[in-house]
Amino acid sequence: MNITLRVWRQKGRDDEGRMVTYKLTDVSPDMSFLEMLDVLNEKLTLEGEEPVAFDHDCREGICGACGVVIDGEAHGPERTTTCQLHMRSFNDGDTITVEPWRASAFPVVKDLVVDRGAFDRIIQAGGYVSAPTGTAPDAHANPIPKPDADRAFDAATCIGCGACVAACPNASSMLFTAAKVTHLGMLPQGQPERASRVVQMVNQQDAEDFGGCTNIGECAAVCPKGIPLDTISQLNQDLLGSLSKGIG
Amino acid sequence: MSENDLYIEGDPIRDEKAPEGPINERWDQRRFSAKLVNPANRRKLSVIIIGTGLAGASAAATMGEAGYNVTTFCYQDSPRRAHSIAAQGGINAAKNYRNDGDSIHRLFYDTVKGGDFRSRESNVYRLAQTSVEIIDQCVAQGVPFAREYGGLLDNRSFGGVQVSRTFYARGQTGQQLLIGAYQALERQIAAGSVQMHTRHEMLELIVSEGKARGVIVRDMLTGEIETHFADAVVLATGGYGNVFYLSTNAMGSNVTATWRAHRKGAHFANPCYTQIHPTCIPVSGDYQSKLTLMSESLRNDGRIWVPKEKGDKRDPRQIPEDERDYYLERKYPAFGNLVPRDIASRAAKNVCDEGRGVGPSGLGVYLDFADAIERMGEEAVEAKYGNLFDMYQRITGENPYEVPMRIYPAVHYTMGGLWVDYDLQSSIPGLFVTGEANFSDHGANRLGASALMQGLADGYFVLPNTINDYLSQGPFEKMDESHPDAQEAKEQVTSRIDKLLSIQGSRTVDSFHKELGSIMWEYCGMERTEEGLRKAIELIRDLRAEFWRDVKVLGTNEELNQALEKAGRVVDFLELGELMCIDALHRRESCGGHFRAESQTEDGEALRHDDEFAYVAAWEFGGDDSKPVLHKENLEYEYVEMKQRSYK
Numbered sequence: 008m009n010i011t012l013r014v015w016r017q018k019g020r021d022d023e024g025r026m027v028t029y030k031l032t033d034v035s036p037d038m039s040f041l042e043m044l045d046v047l048n049e050k051l052t053l054e055g056e057e058p059v060a061f062d063h064d065c066r067e068g069i070c071g072a073c074g075v076v077i078d079g080e081a082h083g084p085e086r087t088t089t090c091q092l093h094m095r096s097f098n099d100g101d102t103i104t105v106e107p108w109r110a111s112a113f114p115v116v117k118d119l120v121v122d123r124g125a126f127d128r129i130i131q132a133g134g135y136v137s138a139p140t141g142t143a144p145d146a147h148a149n150p151i152p153k154p155d156a157d158r159a160f161d162a163a164t165c166i167g168c169g170a171c172v173a174a175c176p177n178a179s180s181m182l183f184t185a186a187k188v189t190h191l192g193m194l195p196q197g198q199p200e201r202a203s204r205v206v207q208m209v210n211q212q213d214a215e216d217f218g219g220c221t222n223i224g225e226c227a228a229v230c231p232k233g234i235p236l237d238t239i240s241q242l243n244q245d246l247l248g249s250l251s252k253g254i255g
Numbered sequence: 256m257s258e259n260d261l262y263i264e265g266d267p268i269r270d271e272k273a274p275e276g277p278i279n280e281r282w283d284q285r286r287f288s289a290k291l292v293n294p295a296n297r298r299k300l301s302v303i304i305i306g307t308g309l310a311g312a313s314a315a316a317t318m319g320e321a322g323y324n325v326t327t328f329c330y331q332d333s334p335r336r337a338h339s340i341a342a343q344g345g346i347n348a349a350k351n352y353r354n355d356g357d358s359i360h361r362l363f364y365d366t367v368k369g370g371d372f373r374s375r376e377s378n379v380y381r382l383a384q385t386s387v388e389i390i391d392q393c394v395a396q397g398v399p400f401a402r403e404y405g406g407l408l409d410n411r412s413f414g415g416v417q418v419s420r421t422f423y424a425r426g427q428t429g430q431q432l433l434i435g436a437y438q439a440l441e442r443q444i445a446a447g448s449v450q451m452h453t454r455h456e457m458l459e460l461i462v463s464e465g466k467a468r469g470v471i472v473r474d475m476l477t478g479e480i481e482t483h484f485a486d487a488v489v490l491a492t493g494g495y496g497n498v499f500y501l502s503t504n505a506m507g508s509n510v511t512a513t514w515r516a517h518r519k520g521a522h523f524a525n526p527c528y529t530q531i532h533p534t535c536i537p538v539s540g541d542y543q544s545k546l547t548l549m550s551e552s553l554r555n556d557g558r559i560w561v562p563k564e565k566g567d568k569r570d571p572r573q574i575p576e577d578e579r580d581y582y583l584e585r586k587y588p589a590f591g592n593l594v595p596r597d598i599a600s601r602a603a604k605n606v607c608d609e610g611r612g613v614g615p616s617g618l619g620v621y622l623d624f625a626d627a628i629e630r631m632g633e634e635a636v637e638a639k640y641g642n643l644f645d646m647y648q649r650i651t652g653e654n655p656y657e658v659p660m661r662i663y664p665a666v667h668y669t670m671g672g673l674w675v676d677y678d679l680q681s682s683i684p685g686l687f688v689t690g691e692a693n694f695s696d697h698g699a700n701r702l703g704a705s706a707l708m709q710g711l712a713d714g715y716f717v718l719p720n721t722i723n724d725y726l727s728q729g730p731f732e733k734m735d736e737s738h739p740d741a742q743e744a745k746e747q748v749t750s751r752i753d754k755l756l757s758i759q760g761s762r763t764v765d766s767f768h769k770e771l772g773s774i775m776w777e778y779c780g781m782e783r784t785e786e787g788l789r790k791a792i793e794l795i796r797d798l799r800a801e802f803w804r805d806v807k808v809l810g811t812n813e814e815l816n817q818a819l820e821k822a823g824r825v826v827d828f829l830e831l832g833e834l835m836c837i838d839a840l841h842r843r844e845s846c847g848g849h850f851r852a853e854s855q856t857e858d859g860e861a862l863r864h865d866d867e868f869a870y871v872a873a874w875e876f877g878g879d880d881s882k883p884v885l886h887k888e889n890l891e892y893e894y895v896e897m898k899q900r901s902y903k
Contacts, residue, residue, distance in 0.1 A: 150406030
């Protein structure tokens with residue numbers, strides 16, 4: 008395959024960025040999208056041009072490090088992570104536009120790399136169960152009905168990639184926060200801190216300059232792990248309950 | 256002392272920390288004899304932890320909870336991304352919830368035997384004891400393990416053991432355990448007891464007056480070279496499988512932290528013990544960047560075969576039954592497709608070497624579900640393996656319900672690592688090593704679902720109960736950046752970076768890394784010979800010299816420079832690769848993941864030589880132009896009888 012790439016190049020956080028066009032020949036349809044970028048980078052290096060910076064690590068769709076906007080869609084045309092997208096999803100002769108996540112809470116660091124530290128700070132605000140090491144009762148002390156465990160699990164599969172934010176017209180982090188609120192809120196272990204957790208996490212996401220949620224649903228549509236949109240309803244329900252009790 | 260052309264044999268060493276006495280009382284005894292630090296004094300003591308996977312995040316959270324001043328570093332943009340996250344299958348624990356005869360002793364026995372009698376009994380017994388507490392801890396954190404309709408935890412069997420002791424969370428157990436540890440860590444960060452530095456890479460260890468006292472790290476965003484001090488340093492930096500370039504490891508996984516510590520005096524133990532996993536998706540082209548594992552549970556129902564004729568390029572569906580060779584079923588009628596990982600891997604290599612491999616590269620074998628689909632129905636197969644089939648289809652573009660899967664072995668885990676004693680302390684006082692980065696518990700071969708167990712055992716329960724014995728001697732004398740030992744370490748880092756940026760040769764970093772990987776795979780992979788290893792050592796030395804002459808790294812240090820990061824890691828892989836070959840060469844026996852062609856039974860199975868090689872090979876760095884020094888730690892088995900494995 009021959010393809011034309013339009014890639015966002017930006018030297019550093021405070022520099023102006025621009026789209027730069029590159030041509031690649033002999034692209035194999037079996038390459039992953041990131042392997043295609045590897046090939047581009049090898050070529051650029053040999054030509055004396057600095058390679059394109061992008062985040063990636065496990066390359067098997069679970070660490071959440073990778074993620075770029077491809078032709079306007081977070082992670083591109085398939086519902087998967089960028090590392091699991093393959094070139095067979097494109098056609099010979101295509102022009103492909105590659106940009107970083109766009110959100111004021113995710114500043115661009117360089118080229119396609121953004122700073123997603125805000126997600127860690129939302130977790131710090133309450134996305135945990137306070138269970139210091141050594142304090143645990145026997146694992147079978149608390150049976151959990153399977154439907155609750157399954158719902159918790161569906162929410163717990165979030166990989167923190169940030170596609171939800173990139174896809175949202177408001178750049179809201181609601182799906183990310185709601186996934187954690189739902190995961191822990193469905194489990195007995197998460198109950199003692201449930202009421203305060205949701206308030207603290209929502210306050211933190213506001214402080215990070217994420218936009219508000221207006222229930223558009225783009226987030227769930229691009230989520231590579233299929234986090235259900237109804238986690239946001241769960242968050243709103245928990246939040247309303249807390250606020251009406253004067254918590255937060 | 257004796258010497259040959261490749262290494263010097265030094266004095267034997269031994270683990271001084273494991274107590275004597277009945278094995279089931281040793282951990283209790285050690286916890287009692289280890290000196291404690293009272294809570295008021297803990298806040299005066301500082302610990303640096305490198306790496307935030309299971310072994311690092313769990314240790315950081317636990318030590319933060321205990322009141323120590325903890326500083327952690329990871330190269331990723333968030334601690335949640337460490338490669339522990341990619342573990343699929345599960346985590347073992349001797350809970351005996353199935354009432355199927357499991358016990359701490361059985362888990363201990365299976366692990367020692369699975370490791371082919373090359374691990375320490377005391378360590379393995381403690382691991383089995385601790386396994387029980389890990390599950391409790393993770394459940395308390397909200398880790399959503401698989402449950403049954405009654406609400407209790409589900410278990411499955413795994414990796415050829417006869418009991419069901421594996422706890423799992425769909426095919427994402429590593430992810431869920433890591434997120435649990437990550438959340439505990441973030442809670443301590445919020446509490447101020449842990450300081451976290453993401454996108455920071457450790458490039459040198461500071462050793463002063465014989466003690467590990469800090470690290471030199473590079474801020475990967477700004478290039479700033481920072482000096483950090485502490486009373487103790489913990490390395491939880493994972494394995495070194497990426498020395499092979501292609502492996503199931505994450506792209507960033509590297510040996511730099513442990514290798515730099517090795518160069519400063521930490522012994523590197525059993526570097527040649529690598530685990531090659533039989534069921535991975537084959538390489539599809541020279542652009543390939545990593546290999547993806549398919550859970551070995553597929554071997555429960557899939558049948559492995561290749562054509563009987565060499566070079567048979569027919570569509571597999573057109574090859575009649577009597578022209579297929581189900582070679583595992585033929586050679587190992589008792590275990591068939593369920594032989595252990597090392598045996599299945601080597602058998603696949605052998606049939607490909609004979610020219611009977613399948614797929615475009617000829618490096619693949621079929622894993623066929625046609626019989627299973629006929630027997631169970633497509634729906635049942637989908638229910639059991641649907642997510643794996645989807646993953647395979649996404650990567651290869653082929654539908655495994657219709658065409659047999661193609662699989663090939665890939666490097667997956669490294670049992671070797673920095674030598675540690677029972678306290679997880681390396682040969683440098685004050686330097687502790689946890690998880691895959693140390694060598695301690697798996698001997699020459701790791702059993703499935705045991706890596707997660709070891710990482711969390713070390714981080715939640717072992718290290719926090721042993722490091723206090725060392726820290727009770729502190730706080731140590733304050734150091735600052737002007738200290739000559741710190742200056743020297745920093746200078747080593749900056750001069751290395753300057754050199755890498757100044758060469759401006761003609762070859763990319765990746766091209767060197769790929770070449771190293773192919774040398775390692777060819778000569779230090781699934782089957783090793785004296786001749787091949789000697790050749791590999793020469794090739795690696797030449798490649799290393801060429802690297803320092805001809806590598807091309809663009810850009811500057813003072814920016815996010817991913818090529819520079821990679822170059823630094825490849826420098827260390829180029830040194831490690833040689834030591835791995837020397838270790839593999841000196842161990843003239845086959846054991847676990849280490850197969851020497853010269854040491855096999857008449858049937859072509861691994862043949863150990865316990866009289867000569869029942870020891871840990873702990874290598875001391877000899878200097879850039881000197882030979883490494885081998886220290887042997889003798890292994891004794893009081894509780895498990897040493898036997899040759901058989902799977903016929």
